[in-house]
Amino acid sequence: MTVPADSPLTEAAARSPGPAPGPAPGLLSTPPVGPIEIVPMRRRHLRSVIRIEVQSYPRPWSLGLYLSELALGGLRFYIVARRAGEVVGYGGVMYIGPDAHVTTLAAAPEFQRQGIGGRVLWHLARAAVAHGAENLTLEVRVSNGAAIELYRRFGFVPAGVRKNYYAEIKEDALVMWANDIGAPEYGERLDRLAAELDLIPGKAAPGAAGATTEAP
Ligand SMILES: CC(C)(COP(=O)(O)OP(=O)(O)OC[C@H]1O[C@@H](n2cnc3c(N)ncnc32)[C@H](O)[C@@H]1OP(=O)(O)O)[C@@H](O)C(=O)NCCC(=O)NCCS
Secondary structure, three states: OOOOOOOOOOOHHHOOOOOOOOOOOOOOOOOOOOOOEEEEOOHHHHHHHHHHHHHHOOOOOOHHHHHHHHOOHHHEEEEEEEEOOEEEEEEEEEEEOOEEEEEEEEEOHHHOOOOHHHHHHHHHHHHHHHHOOOEEEEEEEOOOHHHHHHHHHOOOEEEEEEEEEEHHHOEEEEEEEEOOOOOHHHHHHHHHHHHHOOOOOOOOOOOOOOOOOOOO
């Protein structure tokens, strides 16, 4: 993801997503995902977040980095997805000028392809619109087809390649942008996605549209 030089994320943002594991082919071992609630990320979630993090990224963010991110308050927006009280996904954005940068997004490997990443991204996008951001942006490993497909559905388009951005695995980053997210067209896209993801427009996570799903 794009990170300014003076950001505490400079080191962390150079990490790269690993392969996106999923259920073994041919096995129906993953139960239906069931009701998902989206709540603000809190310290108490971080043990579960880190567990998913280390499964999702070859250079996972540390607990300390997450704590420093959470301490940045209104400059950041981090949420977790919970199923039956268990953290099954998470994501976040940082606000820089008119842009909202997606800093992280993951679904637990055992719950992937069940709409969790999409739900989290939807709430991040809604939060960015509510914050007044004009654009969404991110960087993604060029071979991360799952994430790229998800981002395309949210209106992100490729805008360039950062060569060897993920130096430790010698891979380039695709820079993607969704522009003019405050325009009615983007709102309509989010409404369509909400229907596809079985979300109710307006029932955004705390900080996104004023609704709360959990006490702070
Ligand atoms: C990318 C990631 C967050 C997606 O989460 P997810 O919960 O599996 O995604 P969803 O079930 O919400 O998928 C929503 C849509 O995204 C696209 N998508 C997701 N996974 C996909 C895959 N493996 N192949 C193709 N499209 C995929 C599809 O359009 C999907 O809709 P559909 O299932 O109706 O076809 C997840 O794969 C992950 O955590 N990967 C590891 C970490 C990572 O790479 N994060 C991104 C860093 S930039």
